[in-house]
Amino acid sequence: MITVDLRSDTVTKPTAGMLEAMWSAKVGDDVFGEDETVNALEQKAADMFGMEAAIYCPSGTMTNQIAIKCFTQPLDELIADQTAHVYRYEGGGIAFNSGVSTRLLNGYRGILTAEMIEPEINAENIHYPHTSLVVLENTVNKGGGSCYTLAQIKPIAQLCHDKDLKLHLDGARIFNALAYTGDSAKDYGKYFDGISVCLSKGLGAPVGSVLLADRTTIKYARRIRKVLGGGMRQAGFLAAAGIYALDHHVERLKIDHSHARIMAEALAQAPWVTNVVPVETNIVLFDTTEPADAILAKLEEKGIKANSTDTHRIRFVTHLDVHPEQVEYVVQTINSL
Ligand SMILES: *Cc1c(COP(=O)(O)O)cnc(C)c1O
Numbered sequence: 642m643i644t645v646d647l648r649s650d651t652v653t654k655p656t657a658g659m660l661e662a663m664w665s666a667k668v669g670d671d672v673f674g675e676d677e678t679v680n681a682l683e684q685k686a687a688d689m690f691g692m693e694a695a696i697y698c699p700s701g702t703m704t705n706q707i708a709i710k711c712f713t714q715p716l717d718e719l720i721a722d723q724t725a726h727v728y729r730y731e732g733g734g735i736a737f738n739s740g741v742s743t744r745l746l747n748g749y750r751g752i753l754t755a756e757m758i759e760p761e762i763n764a765e766n767i768h769y770p771h772t773s774l775v776v777l778e779n780t781v782n783k784g785g786g787s788c789y790t791l792a793q794i795k796p797i798a799q800l801c802h803d804k805d806l807k808l809h810l811d812g813a814r815i816f817n818a819l820a821y822t823g824d825s826a827k828d829y830g831k832y833f834d835g836i837s838v839c840l841s842k843g844l845g846a847p848v849g850s851v852l853l854a855d856r857t858t859i860k861y862a863r864r865i866r867k868v869l870g871g872g873m874r875q876a877g878f879l880a881a882a883g884i885y886a887l888d889h890h891v892e893r894l895k896i897d898h899s900h901a902r903i904m905a906e907a908l909a910q911a912p913w914v915t916n917v918v919p920v921e922t923n924i925v926l927f928d929t930t931e932p933a934d935a936i937l938a939k940l941e942e943k944g945i946k947a948n949s950t951d952t953h954r955i956r957f958v959t960h961l962d963v964h965p966e967q968v969e970y971v972v973q974t975i976n977s978l
Contacts, residue, residue, distance in 0.1 A: 642944045643944055645946070645970065645971055646962070647956075647963070647971070648947055648958065650897075651841055654847075655846070656845065659845070659846070659886070659889075662882065662885040663879070663882050663885075665881075668875040671877070672874060676880070678876075678878075678881050678884070682697055682851065682880040682883045682887075685884060690827065691828065691831060692855070693855045693856045694858075695853045695859065696862045697849060697850075697873075697880055698871050699849065699873065700848075700850055701811070701813045701839040701841075702730075702732075703869060704837035704850040704852035705837050706731060707865045707869070708835040709734075709735055709774065709776070709809065710865050712773065712807035712834060713773050713774050714771075715739065715740030716741075716771065717739075717772070717774065718741060718763065718769075718771065719735065720743075720746065720762070720775045720776070721743060721744075721745060722747070722752075723746065723748075724778075725745075725776060726778060726813065728743050738869075742770050744761050746758065751778060751783060751784030752781065754797070755796040755800040758800060759800055759804075762806070772804075772806060774806060774807045775807070776809045776810075777810050778810075778813070779794075779810060779811075780815075780821075780921070782813065782924070785918040785919075785921075786814070786901075786920070788818040789822075790822045790824060798831075798832035808833050810836045812829075812838045813837065813838075816838075817922040820891075820894045834858070837850055837853075840883040840887075843894050843897060844887070845960070848882070849880065849883050893961065897923040897959040897961070897963070898920070900959040900965075901922065901925050903968055904925055904957055904972065905917050905919075905920045907975040908925065908975055910976075913929055913930050913936065913978060914927050915929065915930055915953075923959045923960065925956065926956055927954070927955055929954070929955060931953075932952055932953060933954060933955050937955065945970075945971060945974060957971075
């Protein structure tokens with residue numbers, strides 16, 4: 642039986658080429674700054690986005706949490722959409738790690754505008770927490786892979802600049818957004834104080850994320866990573882997978898997007914589907930007549946794994962281990978269910 646895992650783009654296994662790159666990595670003690678492969682990955686990622694420096698971390702949760710710590714003081718407040726990963730899926734880390742409160746906004750599929758943000762910035766008054774940071778997510782995971790264009794980001798960056806707020810990007814899937822919008826990575830550095838990029842999502846590395854920022858911020862970030870227990874030693878074996886992913890798995894994201902669109906078109910015709918959220922990148926959200934769990938059980942019987950995000954909502958995520966014949970099989974199964 643064909644099996645297809647659509648639960649997440651984190652389920653990918655390293656390719657033969659990636660494993661080869663990992664085996665042959667030159668390594669050293671990265672806590673001493675002596676792992677040349679980690680250093681190369683950090684410089685490469687920073688250069689790609691027009692940022693000065695970078696730090697390699699075990700996870701995107703860690704890069705986001707370090708960024709929030711770097712850009713706030715205890716008693717501050719940050720602004721984010723109510724779907725934000727930093728708020729919903731990082732275990733309450735904003736409060737725990739940084740002693741910061743969160744102001745949640747209701748964006749459209751997680752996308753915010755400067756007009757939404759401006760009235761939520763607190764005036765200087767001892768009753769109010771001091772607003773110091775805005776966090777955007779691109780693509781928005783819970784928005785179904787929805788994207789900001791740089792043109793949408795610019796007015797937000799301008800507002801943050803005018804109001805003396807820092808701007809951080811949770812770019813777990815930033816390369817999916819770039820593939821969709823056609824914007825250039827290099828321009829992103831001009832607008833954000835921090836950018837977190839996951840190597841272990843659509844890019845297919847087994848581990849790791851990078852936080853990009855200016856040199857001073859990254860120097861402080863190394864302290865925070867250490868205190869969180871994220872200082873790794875011969876991490877170059879893992880960083881090599883990240884370099885390989887940046888070299889070989891960025892262009893191909895368009896394939897994942899077209900696979901997601903093909904599945905969405907089939908779903909739109911299925912009588913047991915009531916609504917398909919328009920697909921922009923590699924995530925398909927759809928609503929079902931029956932409870933999602935009942936549909937998921939039927940899919941599982943056919944070898945297709947997926948997750949629900951609500952009682953009647955299912956999420957499919959495409960990635961580099963979903964091949965064209967599997968897409969065809971998913972379409973056939975959708976049609977026959
Ligand atoms: C996956 C993800 C992260 C980071 O998750 P880790 O599993 O900690 O690497 C951050 N933000 C978004 C939007 C994500 O989807």
